[in-house]
Amino acid sequence: MRVIEPHIHMIARTTQDYERMAQMHTVACCEPAFWAGYDRTSAQAFHDYFTHLTEFEPKRAAQYMIKHYCYICMNPKEAEDLALSREVISFIPDFLAKDNAVGIGEIGLNRNTPNELTIFEEQVDLAIKMDQLLWLHTPHLNDKLKGTKMMLDSLKNRSDIKPEKVCFDHIEEHTLDMVLEAGYWASMTIYPTTKNSPPRVVDIIEKYPGAKLMVDASGDWGPSDPATLHQAIFEMRRRGHGEKELQRIFFDNPYSFLSQSPKFKL
Numbered sequence: 001m002r003v004i005e006p007h008i009h010m011i012a013r014t015t016q017d018y019e020r021m022a023q024m025h026t027v028a029c030c031e032p033a034f035w036a037g038y039d040r041t042s043a044q045a046f047h048d049y050f051t052h053l054t055e056f057e058p059k060r061a062a063q064y065m066i067k068h069y070c071y072i073c074m075n076p077k078e079a080e081d082l083a084l085s086r087e088v089i090s091f092i093p094d095f096l097a098k099d100n101a102v103g104i105g106e107i108g109l110n111r112n113t114p115n116e117l118t119i120f121e122e123q124v125d126l127a128i129k130m131d132q133l134l135w136l137h138t139p140h141l142n143d144k145l146k147g148t149k150m151m152l153d154s155l156k157n158r159s160d161i162k163p164e165k166v167c168f169d170h171i172e173e174h175t176l177d178m179v180l181e182a183g184y185w186a187s188m189t190i191y192p193t194t195k196n197s198p199p200r201v202v203d204i205i206e207k208y209p210g211a212k213l214m215v216d217a218s219g220d221w222g223p224s225d226p227a228t229l230h231q232a233i234f235e236m237r238r239r240g241h242g243e244k245e246l247q248r249i250f251f252d253n254p255y256s257f258l259s260q261s262p263k264f265k266l
């Protein structure tokens with residue numbers, strides 16, 4: 001079975017992780033722009049980061065026959081500075097023109113502040129104007145529920161949004177219903193030590209048959225492992241799920257979402 005990894009920060013990973021992913025049958029991965037392990041001090045640093053995502057990572061992935069795609073954005077963790085954020089947003093369209101850029105993300109909220117919401121809304125507006133996919137980050141801190149509701153409320157004001165082109169990520173049990181009911185995609189991130197575990201994620205998949213669900217690994221700067229995605233595949237097999245259901249969750253669903261971008265080709 002071929003696997004698509006819909007959210008992973010390969011900039012934080014070694015080349016050996018690409019090799020492991022390839023050996024576990026991952027054929028494509030998608031890297032949203034996010035925090036770089038430190039707060040950047042200038043817009044130029046973001047420009048360099050976006051260049052890395054659109055030029056270096058696709059080449060590194062290609063050595064292992066993995067297609068690398070990315071989303072470009074001002075991430076919520078660094079969006080408190082409005083002037084810096086707007087300077088970064090000004091050159092996002094240049095990077096959306098690159099071959100592997102499929103949308104804007106991961107935008108959203110981190111501490112649920114007014115400034116974060118402003119920058120979120122300005123980038124939603126840009127995505128709608130440019131007809132781009134949107135990958136949304138819901139907060140990991142205490143206020144995941146509040147932040148998710150704030151984002152849903154904000155999107156309700158946009159009659160021109162296409163819900164099928166929007167995915168809310170880092171979803172947990174208490175935020176899933178409201179996202180699916182509004183017609184959006186939902187993705188669940190698996191962490192090796194904290195938050196969603198493979199069994200928890202498989203429990204949710206079983207509870208929502210046929211839902212617009214994806215699963216991703218927490219490959220980033222914290223305790224994380226690209227193989228958590230494949231641990232969930234093993235957990236589903238162990239529980240007796242057939243290949244058709246496995247393919248739906250780990251290939252067909254991300255394929256359906258991502259192939260709404262004309263650049264996503266496998």
Ligand SMILES: [Zn+2]
Binds near residue numbers: 009034106220
């Ligand atoms: Zn992320």
